[in-house]
Amino acid sequence: MRTATIGGFDVPVDHFIGGEWVGSPNTFESRSPLDWDAGPIADVARGDAAAADAAMAAATEGFKTWGAYSPAERSEVLHRLADLIEANNEEIATVETLDMAFMYASMRDRLVARGAANFRLYADLIVQREERHWDAKNMDNTVQHMPAGPAVVITPWNAPFMLSTWKLAPALAAGNTVIHKPAEWSPLTAAILARLANEAGMPAGAFNLVQGIGQEVGAALVADDRARRITFTGSPATARHIGKAAAENIVPFTAELGGKGPLIVFADADLDQAAHRAAWQYDDSGQICLAGTRLLVEESVRDEFLEKFHAIVDGFVLGDSREDSTDIAPMVHPDHLANVDGFVQRARANGDTIVRGGNIVEGTLHYEPTLIEPASNDSEVVQHEIFGPVLTFQTFQDEAEAIELANSTDYGLSALVWTTSRERAERVGRALRCGLVWVNTFLVRDLTAPFGGCGISGIGREGGDWALDFHSDVKTLMILSDSAS
Numbered sequence: 318m319r320t321a322t323i324g325g326f327d328v329p330v331d332h333f334i335g336g337e338w339v340g341s342p343n344t345f346e347s348r349s350p351l352d353w354d355a356g357p358i359a360d361v362a363r364g365d366a367a368a369a370d371a372a373m374a375a376a377t378e379g380f381k382t383w384g385a386y387s388p389a390e391r392s393e394v395l396h397r398l399a400d401l402i403e404a405n406n407e408e409i410a411t412v413e414t415l416d417m418a419f420m421y422a423s424m425r426d427r428l429v430a431r432g433a434a435n436f437r438l439y440a441d442l443i444v445q446r447e448e449r450h451w452d453a454k455n456m457d458n459t460v461q462h463m464p465a466g467p468a469v470v471i472t473p474w475n476a477p478f479m480l481s482t483w484k485l486a487p488a489l490a491a492g493n494t495v496i497h498k499p500a501e502w503s504p505l506t507a508a509i510l511a512r513l514a515n516e517a518g519m520p521a522g523a524f525n526l527v528q529g530i531g532q533e534v535g536a537a538l539v540a541d542d543r544a545r546r547i548t549f550t551g552s553p554a555t556a557r558h559i560g561k562a563a564a565e566n567i568v569p570f571t572a573e574l575g576g577k578g579p580l581i582v583f584a585d586a587d588l589d590q591a592a593h594r595a596a597w598q599y600d601d602s603g604q605i606c607l608a609g610t611r612l613l614v615e616e617s618v619r620d621e622f623l624e625k626f627h628a629i630v631d632g633f634v635l636g637d638s639r640e641d642s643t644d645i646a647p648m649v650h651p652d653h654l655a656n657v658d659g660f661v662q663r664a665r666a667n668g669d670t671i672v673r674g675g676n677i678v679e680g681t682l683h684y685e686p687t688l689i690e691p692a693s694n695d696s697e698v699v700q701h702e703i704f705g706p707v708l709t710f711q712t713f714q715d716e717a718e719a720i721e722l723a724n725s726t727d728y729g730l731s732a733l734v735w736t737t738s739r740e741r742a743e744r745v746g747r748a749l750r751c752g753l754v755w756v757n758t759f760l761v762r763d764l765t766a767p768f769g770g771c772g773i774s775g776i777g778r779e780g781g782d783w784a785l786d787f788h789s790d791v792k793t794l795m796i797l798s799d800s801a802s
């Protein structure tokens with residue numbers, strides 16, 4: 318097994334296929350956004366068609382064992398994996414921070430634990446799942462949930478560890494084997510997870526990891542007709558490619574895609590809290606799909622809100638993700654930094670007003686927290702996901718206009734609403750076209766609730782039983798009453 322030493326930890330850099338660490342003829346470089354110019358921190362196996370084929374063969378073979386485990390047996394292994402994730406918190410947090418610049422304190426205090434919680438949730442749900450039985454038409458009817466087979470799990474570079482557990486846990490709990498293809502900009506904590514899955518006692522072929530480039534090994538995996546489920550988190554553009562492959566092989570497919578969420582502030586809101594939350598949409602340099610990136614503020618409180626907002630953002634420290642004193646981390650990759658800057662420079666050229674920020678911080682991968690007042694609701698910065706520290710600011714006169722603006726993009730992942738009126742919270746919350754609405758709060762979510770998007774924000778729902786349903790083939794068994802005893 319080849320490894321790279323990252324922050325003092327030896328991290329595997331090969332694929333994990335059929336219970337073995339295996340390499341590929343080629344590798345790709347992984348660099349740290351915290352010190353980009355220092356060169357690669359790891360040379361990671363670059364999967365090809367042969368790696369995809371080997372992983373699919375292993376997952377197909379492994380399904381004979383893992384798919385035959387009882388729910389209680391699977392539950393036991395998944396709880397052991399959750400224990401191991403908790404015990405290796407420091408390693409996972411350190412490696413994720415170096416690999417993609419996620420804030421170390423957030424990883425250490427929240428996100429590693431959340432990854433473990435995802436495995437615990439599904440370890441519990443799978444044993445609580447009851448089969449439905451009923452008598453009708455002189456038959457005893459039973460609904461059985463069968464494991465479906467190998468599941469291809471493709472994940473993005475932002476919050477890579479936590480997001481991958483959110484997809485892997487229900488697939489494994491349902492009895493499917495998995496082939497995980499993490500993003501090439503943040504491949505390393507996925508390798509730690511594969512190692513821990515092995516230590517937890519998963520049989521060979523149940524948990525497979527293939528590293529590499531999306532258009533290469535990712536495309537090969539989703540095109541393989543042995544895959545029985547494909548679950549993807551990433552951009553709408555990639556989802557279109559994967560959806561075509563899924564359609565070709567008639568494979569169920571879920572997609573958690575981008576967002577362009579509104580953050581709506583009514584005049585009756587607690588403006589201190591609303592401004593605080595709006596400012597913190599710059600968290601993780603705006604690389605959060607759920608972020609409320611379109612600030613929609615009632616006209617009568619515009620100035621008061623903006624004053625509070627700017628005062629908070631003025632105090633933000635842009636720095637190294639390892640330091641607790643840092644508020645805003647660097648962006649993941651120079652190419653992404655350039656993408657984000659491209660949006661802002663086009664906005665400038667198109668007559669939108671750059672209210673604050675709008676520049677790369679010289680010599681770093683930081684982008685200044687940026688606020689743009691668009692010339693119109695059709696502006697590119699209003700209608701397209703930027704996935705960086707760039708928010709837009711618009712005002713509305715009344716509730717109807719707020720709802721109309723909120724629902725005016727092709728996306729529909731999440732929305733935030735700030736109001737002290739319970740009636741308004743219900744009314745506006747119900748009128749928004751998206752998968753999640755938070756009123757006077759953000760990000761906290763009961764893991765048993767459904768999660769997903771409308772429009773180009775996604776297909777299908779994850780969370781709780783929704784993900785178990787997706788990963789199961791459902792059968793109705795009908796036995797003529799009193800015909801067999």
Ligand code: NAD
Nearest residue numbers: 472473474499500531532535536551552555573574575606
């Ligand atoms: P991306 O679509 O570029 O890549 C995601 C994954 O797909 C990567 O692992 C990549 O290697 C792989 N991939 C790329 N091309 C492929 C192909 N042809 N076939 C198979 N796999 C392929 O997305 P990204 O830039 O890594 O992630 C950012 C996007 O993810 C943003 O749009 C963000 O909003 C979205 N996202 C959504 C959620 C959610 O839950 N809705 C969560 C996080 C991120």
